[in-house]
Amino acid sequence: MKPNSVLIKNAGWIVTQNSKREILSNKSIYIEGNRIVEVGNPKSEADFILEADHKIVLPGLMNCHTHSPMTLLRGYSDDKSLEEWWFKDIYPVESKFKSKHIYYGSLLACIEMIKFGCTYFADFYYFLDQIAKAVNEAGIRCNLGQGILDVETFEFPSKKIAFLIAKRMVRKWRKKGRIKASIAPHMFQTTSPETYEECAEIVRKYNVLLQTHVCESKKEVEFALKNYEKRPVDLLEECGCLSDKTIAVHCNWVSGDDIKKFSKYDVKVVHCPVSNMKLGEGKIMPLKDMIRQNLTIGLGTDGCASNNSLDLFEEMKTCSLLHKSHLNDPTAMPAQKMLDLVTVDAAKVLHEEDLGSIEEGNKADLILIDTRKPHLQPIHRKHTVLSNLVYSAKGQDVSDVICDGKLLMEDGRITTLNEEEVYEKVRRILLELFR
């Protein structure tokens, strides 16, 4: 028996998400250290055995876009116009956030993500040290994007300092285990083309990813056209910000030419259906056209102030419903593709080659779902497993979570953090903040 080994024993179904998209029945998974060593009928004994008779095992889900500390503003403001929501409600509070708010907000997000089966998230925020601290304690993975703006805000005393922070972050976490860093210019309404050019340099110099909001709203496109006489995607190209390391988030208002440009540069795309619908962005990201042009696409929840949860199961179903409805085509966005967007495809978006599928040699990020629930019954055949995962399950159905070979949640209980303490701490720091 090797130390730090786990055996997931006799799983009802293993949704491998391998290249053949195999779903195995009554097989086991043997994990040693932080790697999957065998999928099938392993004979090795393990430190820890997870009986999985009635359970579905799938790769840990990957959230390609969020702002984790914004859990603090969940439900704080809803059903308002974008202007009122942001300027009157969200921003005045967010601008008072100090280190402790970032830390506890992110810790709350980590708890929610673990509970909902998400083992990896791409964040886009500030005070990254605080987020890293929370992620370290929680035991999941992330890619932390240092937000870059020209506007002086709470998060951003001056661009120069922000770049210094960004470079330090990137250097510190470039090669580290569960945490990586990236550069995250905000959008053209708040960040100048010159700043985007500097970001492109960081990408080249440090070989890191670049996350940015692109074509989220009509106003953003109009702003770019008015001020720079170019559409945002053309501006990104001009600034040297289109490459396979670029992650373009939202993309509701992209044109056919924009999609071609993404394809030419192998730009990665992130779709946030729930957030975009909730904010009424006016257009829907042309997901079908993008898939047809072989773009690599992941799903993101966006922050809690505009979603209001971090549930990738909900994101999968809503994504499918939105496009079926919008295209008047019930065959659009089938269950298998939805699951791809939060596993194998998401791993490609985030340049994580040994994540996103259950295969020997891959890192051991796995989640389990107990099927002994009315809404996950019956299971007619293998297709039903997929269908029940995408169209019936929700984050709350996740029972166990393994990340980097470690058990972070067992039968609904998180092993790394004291949930109730975090809720109480969050309550207190918010009482203080609003006083």
Add this chain to the structure above:
Amino acid sequence: MKPNSVLIKNAGWIVTQNSKREILSNKSIYIEGNRIVEVGNPKSEADFILEADHKIVLPGLMNCHTHSPMTLLRGYSDDKSLEEWWFKDIYPVESKFKSKHIYYGSLLACIEMIKFGCTYFADFYYFLDQIAKAVNEAGIRCNLGQGILDVETFEFPSKKIAFLIAKRMVRKWRKKGRIKASIAPHMFQTTSPETYEECAEIVRKYNVLLQTHVCESKKEVEFALKNYEKRPVDLLEECGCLSDKTIAVHCNWVSGDDIKKFSKYDVKVVHCPVSNMKLGEGKIMPLKDMIRQNLTIGLGTDGCASNNSLDLFEEMKTCSLLHKSHLNDPTAMPAQKMLDLVTVDAAKVLHEEDLGSIEEGNKADLILIDTRKPHLQPIHRKHTVLSNLVYSAKGQDVSDVICDGKLLMEDGRITTLNEEEVYEKVRRILLELFR
């Protein structure tokens, strides 16, 4: 201490849904028999005390449209064109359903509904005796609509027999407690105007509700225009089927004139956003226009073959997202209105005057949600309670359910049925059916 009394003690929040839409903090609810006797600071002792410190109490949710036995076909066929889905996959299996399939399918639905906080559903199916048996055992409420078609199908050996069954059902359950019956002509593609006229007679004679699918698809409207030279709603009027007892389900393709007619006759409307999106119906029910014209509207999940769950929390959020997105207006369909659609408004749709809100004298149908979960934190103020219920909670968050004064679920465990036995029985009868 009175027998059959329950005290919900010191609830974190009581979302009353009374006419002022009050949300009370740290109050209690005293129930005697099947009625709410006091909301506030009752001094009475009770048989059973439910401690509710961290819980939100709300009225039991009401599902205004489903086909409960179709849980058996959950995940059996998805992502297909309407024709392929229905004729190749669903109908060939459904047509083999016998009494036991209806009974166990409906029992599975009842378990799911209790778990997800739904205490009342309007069903639209056949073999109603079997559904009634399941509902009786589960302990929830329903209004069972006897499906009426002219086409000879499995469910429907001949129209004459169906009407005999319908009349028997209606007489049997007209005045009964938790179960009521109604008449449910299918739609104009399968049911003739003459048959609709006979249904209208039953409504008048027995004073019962009439449920029917109306303007769900473009084809249905075209069929009516081609065969009867009238739109479906005009045909309903001609057949005497428009009244305050009429429940018009789906209504994706209604015109402005149709809405006016609904308003004139006080017709009730049921919206099924998830099912309509999943089947890609091509148009979205004009909910905002209908609300503006003061129509009474409820939400329905539709059957599990096209949803694929019976979760009214998901239905509320999806409804809000769909219309915000479609109307390009983040202020559309706010949280409070969404909750109304599954409580007070639904009660009006179903002509249940003492359900849908937590008020003294009302029937005791109540559900509780434990807020000690990451996605239901923080709670800034009363508004956040509503927002978290609609935009963050899912059916899985319901902890306790009371219906007709009886505790049907305590801390996630159903008291009236053996869940695992039902799953196993469903598995076996389906194995048989597919052999």
